Amino acid sequence: MRFTKDHEWVVLEGDVATIGITAYAAEQLGDVVFVETPDVGKTVKAGDGLAVVESVKAASDVYAPISGEVVEANTELGDAPETVNATPESGGWFAKLKIADKGQYDALMDRDAYETYLGTL
Amino acid sequence: MAMSNIGRPTQPQAAGTSSAHTSLTGARGLLQDEALIFEMDGWDKTGVDFELPDEDASDLGDLVRTAPIGLPGLSEPEAMRHFVRLSQKNHAIDLALYPLGSCTMKHNPRLNEKMARLAGFGDLHPMAPQSTTQGALELMDRLAHWLKTLTGMPAVALSPKAGAHGELCGLLAIKAAHEAKGQGHRRTVLVPTSAHGTNPATAAFVGYDVTEIAQTADGRVDLADLEAKLSPEVAAIMVTNPNTCGLFERDIIEIARLTHAAGAYFYCDGANFNAIVGRVRPGDLGVDAMHINLHKTFSTPHGGGGPGAGPVVLSEALAPYAPTPWVVSAGEGFKLVEEAEDEAADTFGRMVAFHGQMGMFVRAYAYMLSHGTDGLRQVAEDAVLNANYIKAKLSPVMTPAFPDGPCMHEALFDDSWLEGTGVTTLDFAKAMIDEGFHPMTMYFPLVVHGAMLIEPTETESKQELDRFCHALTLLAQAAKAGDVERFTGAPYLAPMRRLDETQAARKPRLTWRPEPTAVSPAPMAAE
Amino acid sequence: MRYLPLTPADRAEMLGVIGAATIDDLFVDVPDAARKADLFDLPLHAGEMEVERALSALAARNRPAGAGPFFCGAGAYKHHVPATVDHIIQRSEFLTSYTPYQPEIAQGTLQVLFEFQTQVAALTGLEVANASMYDGSTACAEAVMMAQRVTRRKKAVLSGGLHPHYAAVTQTIAHAEGMDITRQAVAIDAEADVLSAIDAETACVVVQTPNVFGVVTDVSKIAQAAHAAGALLIVVTTEAVSYGLLKSPGEMGADIAVGEGQSIGVGLNYGGPYIGLFAAREKFVRQMPGRLCGETVDAEGARGFVLTLSTREQHIRREKATSNICTNSGLCALAFTIHMTLLGERGLRELAALNHSRARELREVLAAVPGVEILSPRFFNEFAIRVPGKAADVVEALLADGVVAGVPFSRLDPKAGMDDVLLVAATETTTRDDIAAFAKALKGRTA
Structure with missing residues (x-):
């Protein structure tokens, strides 16, 4: 699992990257009440908005950590947005991207680096 | 003796454990647990009496509705009781200080209500022949004159229906002016981070990109950042003055100069005009457009969320693009310019059906006449005095966000004084409810952590300010003394305990629907 | 000033608490060039009686919808409010x-x-x-x-x-x-x-x-x-x-x-x-x-x-x-x-039926006026008629008979080429006498 400074995580299996937000981010957001996931087939560049996650008082963009095409979205979050709070780094994933450039993945932080980064916040 | 046998105890018994007491029905003393009108079995009731028409609507054939609508009715006594019971669950400015920063909750004179209800205003049709509405047109003309004089601006558009609608008016005028000058390519609006949410929302609504301007440590627009971001792409800046931190923008004239030098226009959010009315004219500051919330500065009632009114004063440069309609003096009388032709050839268009919030115009004009220019100046001075008094009285126990120098009409505190107490700004606000006060504006402006923005207004007496400061001081001391539950569980004594906003947002229920298991006499309307 | 609770003594005491000598000290951030020292060229404060008199005088120069026969609609309707x-x-x-x-x-x-x-x-x-x-x-x-x-x-x-x-x-x-x-x-x-x-x-x-x-x-x-x-x-x-x-x-x-x-x-x-x-x-x-x-x-x-x-x-x-x-x-x-709660479903249906019925009565009566043509084939409580000449002139003329005849369509859209079209509405507040007065006045003016 790799991480971004915007608190997204990525798991890469073959050329498919699964993306979500970290436990730290989920706690900071508070109770998640709505998630807007992307349409399958949409292509995004690294840094583009990929999803929107909402708490009662805030709406936050989730950025694509890697460029790619959306091949699956976690539509179950529509009825159960609380999953993002309960299991942010597993069941609370937002979308799966088919990626072209694995180099973008390799450039992200590993768990240790991310934990160190959190310590600086 | 003639022995009375109706004696009964006239002193209360021992208090018992009253704090834990709950009623058997959900009522709280005189506060009833009031059902929704849809739950009152009023499917065949009505509180009106009509003579029945002679003919049916057979001429309309199958255009006529056949399925039930799903509307309950109540007889007049039942309706009266329902709404009066509900009213008692509201806080109101008539009950206590209502310190919502940026919202300007001041006393609403009842004379103004009476005037707006005169048949000549309240029962006047907007499309009645203008020869029968001369008094209304003259009132609009006089209101416009007052607004122009008080702001030092040459023109005013009366029709915008609220502050945000006024912002829209100002930006549409700016857009039209740029287009007329061949500057339609300008696509950016600069907005300080501390701005009201309506500013960026309005800019985006008319198709502009929004770029934020930084703020200095003393709560003002960062001139260096503004200068860096002013470019030939910038259409306008939107600055609130006094700003949302309750501070006057000292460099306001320089901000205007830089903006104009870059070919952009200066939109001023006039939500806080009440702090300077009668003392400062925005026209002297280089403003091109500014909305005036009549429901703030000129005290038309907020009514639980509206209606408001947001006339916009305009500079010479923007005046030709003002929205229709407007009133002009025509010989002996007045007339409305309603069409985009002749003198209105450059108008950016129409913003509303008809002519704006006449009911609010009447109230605001009555307010102006009552105060006069001496009274309005006193309004600004007392509003600023009251806010600085609160800041001084609460600074020993709370942390002002900008301790140096005076504030204007509102005092802003951050939450650093709550650090380590386990109490948040939200908890503190909810505990204020138990002490009988409406909370202040919380978490706004965004530039101050845990912001608490207190606006007392000029219609508070010193006694009420002292009562308020005393309550907040006791609360602050309690928070620091570790009485955490007083806050985290608050409110305890309000009509309701803290409400679950998460549930409301996750599973929205926005209309009443019959319980699936219950037998409902009236099916709801079809999808 | 009846809306301002502070007394001069209060103000002095409060300035003392703040540590300011005068009220001007609280406005120090306002640039000198923008301070308005003298008062504006507008009146000073006035008592409730004076304000009421001034506003009432303006109101009296308007003719309320309830003052007589009245048929304007076009997006705003005269109804009885309990x-x-x-x-x-x-x-x-x-x-x-x-x-x-x-x-x-x-x-x-x-x-x-x-x-x-x-x-x-x-x-x-x-x-x-x-x-x-x-x-x-x-x-x-x-x-x-x-x-x-x-x-x-x-x-x-x-x-x-x-x-x-x-x-x-x-x-x-x-x-x-x-x-x-x-x-x-x-x-x-x-x-x-x-x-x-x-x-x-x-x-x-x-x-x-x-x-x-x-x-x-x-x-x-x-x-x-x-x-x-x-x-x-x-x-x-x-x-x-x-x-x-x-x-x-x-x-x-x-x-x-x-x-x-x-x-x-x-x-x-x-x-x-x-x-x-x-x-x-x-x-x-x-x-x-x-x-x-x-x-x-x-x-x-x-x-x-x-x-x-x-x-x-x-x-x-x-x-x-x-x-x-x-x-x-x-x-x-x-x-x-x-x-709406006072009306309830029953009251709203009755109110709507009454509006429709009144408008049909109005149509019957106006249709009998020579020179008037009914233009709206199916309507609720408002319809368009064609009048001889300009609708705006007819409305002005009928004012002399105490009748506000309706909204000339040209007032809403002068470029539509419908200068002879008048919008007329009837509601539950419209009486048969109102309708009769309208027809009589219209006959008199269009004859």
Whole structure:
């Protein structure tokens, strides 16, 4: 699992990257009440908005950590947005991207680096 | 003796454990647990009496509705009781200080209500022949004159229906002016981070990109950042003055100069005009457009969320693009310019059906006449005095966000004084409810952590300010003394305990629907 | 000054607490160049009696709708409002409260909004309604913007029967957003004309029923055509009483229904404040503008109400908000809800039937006036007639007979070439004597 400074995580299996937000981010957001996931087939560049996650008082963009095409979205979050709070780094994933450039993945932080980064916040 | 046998105890018994007491029905003393009108079995009731028409609507054939609508009715006594019971669950400015920063909750004179209800205003049709509405047109003309004089601006558009609608008016005028000058390519609006949410929302609504301007440590627009971001792409800046931190923008004239030098226009959010009315004219500051919330500065009632009114004063440069309609003096009388032709050839268009919030115009004009220019100046001075008094009285126990120098009409505190107490700004606000006060504006402006923005207004007496400061001081001391539950569980004594906003947002229920298991006499309307 | 509680002694004492010598010390941040030392060239303060006298003198120079026979409509209607309505909306707790940001001490306002939303949803035949917009015209413009968000398309088709002010407001707003607005040629009974303008780029079709000429249309076929093209149907209604008699927009396939609610509980007020009604299908709720009130529970499990789905709104979403609206028409929503509760289903149906009946009587009587032609084939409580000469001149002439005959269509749209078209409305407040006086005056002036 790799991480971004915007608190997204990525798991890469073959050329498919699964993306979500970290436990730290989920706690900071508070109770998640709505998630807007992307349409399958949409292509995004690294840094583009990929999803929107909402708490009662805030709406936050989730950025694509890697460029790619959306091949699956976690539509179950529509009825159960609380999953993002309960299991942010597993069941609370937002979308799966088919990626072209694995180099973008390799450039992200590993768990240790991310934990160190959190310590600086 | 003639022995009375109706004696009964006239002193209360021992208090018992009253704090834990709950009623058997959900009522709280005189506060009833009031059902929704849809739950009152009023499917065949009505509180009106009509003579029945002679003919049916057979001429309309199958255009006529056949399925039930799903509307309950109540007889007049039942309706009266329902709404009066509900009213008692509201806080109101008539009950206590209502310190919502940026919202300007001041006393609403009842004379103004009476005037707006005169048949000549309240029962006047907007499309009645203008020869029968001369008094209304003259009132609009006089209101416009007052607004122009008080702001030092040459023109005013009366029709915008609220502050945000006024912002829209100002930006549409700016857009039209740029287009007329061949500057339609300008696509950016600069907005300080501390701005009201309506500013960026309005800019985006008319198709502009929004770029934020930084703020200095003393709560003002960062001139260096503004200068860096002013470019030939910038259409306008939107600055609130006094700003949302309750501070006057000292460099306001320089901000205007830089903006104009870059070919952009200066939109001023006039939500806080009440702090300077009668003392400062925005026209002297280089403003091109500014909305005036009549429901703030000129005290038309907020009514639980509206209606408001947001006339916009305009500079010479923007005046030709003002929205229709407007009133002009025509010989002996007045007339409305309603069409985009002749003198209105450059108008950016129409913003509303008809002519704006006449009911609010009447109230605001009555307010102006009552105060006069001496009274309005006193309004600004007392509003600023009251806010600085609160800041001084609460600074020993709370942390002002900008301790140096005076504030204007509102005092802003951050939450650093709550650090380590386990109490948040939200908890503190909810505990204020138990002490009988409406909370202040919380978490706004965004530039101050845990912001608490207190606006007392000029219609508070010193006694009420002292009562308020005393309550907040006791609360602050309690928070620091570790009485955490007083806050985290608050409110305890309000009509309701803290409400679950998460549930409301996750599973929205926005209309009443019959319980699936219950037998409902009236099916709801079809999808 | 009767509205200012501070005494000179209070002010001096407070300045002392603050540590300021004079009030000017609190205005030090104002640049010298912008300090206005002397007073403005306007009057000084005045007592309640003087103000009342001045305002009453202005009011006396207007002719209220209730002063005699009166037939103006065109988006604002003279109806009887029960006395209870004005009594309740003047209660301090409703009149002098703010937007219900603190739900624990605003359940009165919030429960009323929930009841209002439910009533509006029922009337329009749609699933969700918001807590009100400024008025019908701005609600119409917002609906078009919402359709753009839902469909991600840029084209809107406005029917020629849409109130010209509504069309103008929509054009002003949507044009600024970069939308492509097509307004069909103005026609009395040609809503079906929109069918030919619907294509794969169309975000929405906007149709008014009863339209500005009072003509009632079944829009079901327009709904089908819009939906087949992936567009939304927006149905506009400017006379809310008509909901009591006619098929609802939702029943006919509307995706969004907007309306002017002034007829229920709100006076004429020379055009404002009014109340915009806004309802939609539930699946579009996150694209709706304006405030929404929702049901929830408190910490003890008791039912209560809160403002919800606020992340759509400007104070949170800022430049990504669905609308910039903040202040709405809360007190008018209260008036609407009280009046509608007094009416109930039975009262509303009776009121609607009475309006329709009065208008039919008016038509019968006017049709008998030589030179007058009835133009609207099917109507609710308002219809268009053709008069000899200019309608505006006829209206001015009839004023001399004490009759306000209606709204000349040229006042709403002078470029439509309909100078001889007069819009006339009748409501439950219209008496047979009023109708007779109108016909007599018209005969006298057109003979």
